[in-house]
Amino acid sequence: MKQQFDLQNFLPFRLNRLASEMSAGLSSVYREKFGIEITEWRVIATLAHEGETTAQAIVASTRTHKSTISRAVTKLIGMGWVERSGPSQDGREKSFKLTSLGSQRMGEILPLVRAYEREVLKALGADGDGCLKTISLLEKVIFK
Amino acid sequence: MKQQFDLQNFLPFRLNRLASEMSAGLSSVYREKFGIEITEWRVIATLAHEGETTAQAIVASTRTHKSTISRAVTKLIGMGWVERSGPSQDGREKSFKLTSLGSQRMGEILPLVRAYEREVLKALGADGDGCLKTISLLEKVIFK
DNA sequence: CACTAATAGTTGCAGTTGCAACTAAATCAA
DNA sequence: TTGATTTAGTTGCAACTGCAACTATTAGTG
Numbered sequence: 001m002k003q004q005f006d007l008q009n010f011l012p013f014r015l016n017r018l019a020s021e022m023s024a025g026l027s028s029v030y031r032e033k034f035g036i037e038i039t040e041w042r043v044i045a046t047l048a049h050e051g052e053t054t055a056q057a058i059v060a061s062t063r064t065h066k067s068t069i070s071r072a073v074t075k076l077i078g079m080g081w082v083e084r085s086g087p088s089q090d091g092r093e094k095s096f097k098l099t100s101l102g103s104q105r106m107g108e109i110l111p112l113v114r115a116y117e118r119e120v121l122k123a124l125g126a127d128g129d130g131c132l133k134t135i136s137l138l139e140k141v142i143f144k
Numbered sequence: 145m146k147q148q149f150d151l152q153n154f155l156p157f158r159l160n161r162l163a164s165e166m167s168a169g170l171s172s173v174y175r176e177k178f179g180i181e182i183t184e185w186r187v188i189a190t191l192a193h194e195g196e197t198t199a200q201a202i203v204a205s206t207r208t209h210k211s212t213i214s215r216a217v218t219k220l221i222g223m224g225w226v227e228r229s230g231p232s233q234d235g236r237e238k239s240f241k242l243t244s245l246g247s248q249r250m251g252e253i254l255p256l257v258r259a260y261e262r263e264v265l266k267a268l269g270a271d272g273d274g275c276l277k278t279i280s281l282l283e284k285v286i287f288k
Numbered sequence: 289c290a291c292t293a294a295t296a297g298t299t300g301c302a303g304t305t306g307c308a309a310c311t312a313a314a315t316c317a318a
Numbered sequence: 319t320t321g322a323t324t325t326a327g328t329t330g331c332a333a334c335t336g337c338a339a340c341t342a343t344t345a346g347t348g
Contacts, residue, residue, distance in 0.1 A: 005254055007189040007205065011261050012166045014279055017207055019163035021286045022156045037334085045151040056296060061151065063161055065336055070298055092296040092343045110149055117155050123285040127278065134271065134278040135158055141267040142165045181304085200326060209306060214328055236313045236326040 015138075022120070029112045034105060035079075039064060039072040041109070044081060044098060048106045052085045052097045081105055166264070173256045178249060179223075183208060183216040185253070188225060188242060192250045196229045196241045225249055 007013050027038050036044075042062045047053055050061070055073060059066045073096060076082040081102030085095045098106060121128045151157050171182050180188075186206040191197055194205070199217060203210050217240060220226035225246030229239045242250060265272045 005189060005193055005250075005258075007186060007193060010189075010257075011264060011276075011279075012163075012170045013186070014283070015159075016163040016167050018279065018282055018286060019156075019160040021207075022282075023160050025286070026156045039334090042151060042157070045149060045154075049149055049151060054296080059296095063164075066297065067299080067337080068335060070296095071334085074298090090296080090344070094297070106149075113154075114149075120155060120282075120285055124281060127281055130274055131278045131282065132155075134275045135155075135162065137268060137271050138162055138166075138264075138275065139158070141264055142162060142169070183304090198326080203326095210327065211307080211329080212305060215304085218328090234314070234326080238327070 026113065026116050029116055030109050033112075034109060036076075037072075039068055040076055041113075043069065043072050043076060044102060044106055044109075047082065047096060047098045048103070048110075052095050054088070054093045054095050056093060058096075076102070170257065170260050173260055174253050177256075178253060180220075181216075183212055184220055185257075187213065187216050187220060188246060188250050188253075191226065191240060191242045192247070192254075196239050198232070198237045198239050200237060202240075220246070 023038060027041070030036055030041055039062075042064065043058055046058050046061045050057065053061075055066065055069055058064075058073070059069050062069065073082060077084070077096075080099060082096050083099050085097045088095055121131075124131055167182060171185070174180055174185055183206075186208065187202055190202050190205045194201065197205075199210065199213055202208075202217070203213050206213065217226060221228070221240075224243060226240050227243050229241045232239055268275055
């Protein structure tokens with residue numbers, strides 16, 4: 001008894017499948033050569049952009065659970081890519097920044113990651129603009 | 145030392161964040177009321193559409209690892225939503241189908257899930273077509 | 289000041305996932 | 319037929335994640 005529903009044309013499924021595949025493609029770029037996972041990548045990307053940053057700010061920027069961020073930061077500190085920076089006024093919060101090793105690694109990863117994105121955008125060609133516009137629209141709808 | 149990289153405008157990140165949020169919104173629809181997770185949802189959606197189906201076909205349709213599908217099917221059988229169907233010519237493969245209970249539950253879930261999708265598409269308004277077109281394009285690029 | 293509530297971050301625990309190794313069955317080659 | 323290869327599905331294991339509970343610190347109230 002077939003019901004009228006086609007998962008293959010279902011928007012949330014298609015979007016999720018697409019994002020998973022893209023993330024998988026991208027993460028293979030930094031996983032193999034640098035031994036980090038997607039959460040670590042997002043943490044160092046945030047630190048590279050923001051400079052000295054609290055864990056809370058990383059949580060907000062990456063939309064990732066604070067326990068996940070906590071563990072990623074711990075791992076990155078263990079790798080020597082990240083260090084705690086001086087205590088802030090608020091004794092509860094901790095600030096972090098990239099070490100020089102972390103900056104160096106980020107400098108190595110960035111071109112690879114950018115090349116990946118460029119490749120996708122290039123394949124989209126003239127439709128790239130429409131794609132970004134669509135995503136902006138969806139963000140407004142979903143992050144209500 | 146700030147580097148020139150903005151995660152917030154990075155295509156794979158934005159797409160992934162969007163898809164996660166959408167999936168989370170959707171899954172709250174069936175998780176609470178029906179006690180299933182996203183993998184189970186995809187399995188029953190595939191079975192509802194395809195009828196009698198092998199595990200392998202579900203793997204292909206959902207793009208999910210075979211071990212994950214194996215466990216989801218086991219769980220669904222335990223819930224009485226899915227049953228094994230008669231042996232096929234190939235003794236390695238196993239075919240499954242929805243039970244009448246499974247069909248009934250699917251009939252209850254479908255309107256909720258469709259309503260969610262409709263809500264998103266409605267919010268997109270006239271841009272809905274462009275959105276679907278963009279996703280099709282990205283699929284061609286990513287699933288090379 | 290004392291007491292309560294809120295916030296930042298960590299950790300134990302349980303659930304989920306992917307990988308690799310495994311079993312069972314089919315296919316292929318000689 | 320026999321033996322090697324491939325395919326379908328299952329399971330043990332290790333890694334990752336989210337939740338809830340916890341500590342520590344700050345903010346708010348009287």
